[in-house]
Amino acid sequence: MIAPTNKPTMVKWEHLSFVIMDAPNDSNLHIYLKELKKHNVTDLVRACEVTYSSESVEAAGIHVHELEFPDGESPDPEILDQWLDLVEDCFKDNSIDSKNNKSIAVHCVAGLGRAPVLVAIALIEYGLDPINAVEHIRKFRRGAINLRQLKYLEKYQPRRGNKAKCTIM
Secondary structure (H helix, E strand, O other), rough: OOOOOOOOEEEEEOEEEEEOOOOOOOOHHHHHHHHHHOEEEEEEEEEOOOOOHHHHHHHHHOOOOOOOOOOOOOOHHHHHHHHHHHHHHHHOOOOOOOOOOEEEEOOEEEOOOOHHHHHHHHHOOOOOHHHHHHHHHHOOOOOOOOHHHHHHHHHHHOOOOOOOOOOOO
């Protein structure tokens, strides 16, 4: 049995809740599933090639989403749309500081590039500026996001206008 090389990392901001991790394999998947259940993960995003069977994950009640894109790169528009759709759908009923909030787990091979980039994009979409989003992730996941990805995030413009959930009465 091989334990995770990088401990799964919880990144929260307002009503958003993510678990960033490295890629499990069939022999250690059960360890990851225990961790995901602790954080109320309902969806798992695989941003890299397949290293485990998704059947066990689905059997645990967690939906698997294939959003693979090249290592060291940024997601293409199709992947971006699928990611943002998932974020909107998963977190629509979450509230700030609720212990029952749903979480999305996202992983790439090491959990330092593709996965944190997706999380940073979500944070930017919901109102953080790019540098603060990266700094927030790096507080919990040291070494996350390479220079090319950082430059992409600095230029990233929110596509959905989810800045804040506010109601005027």
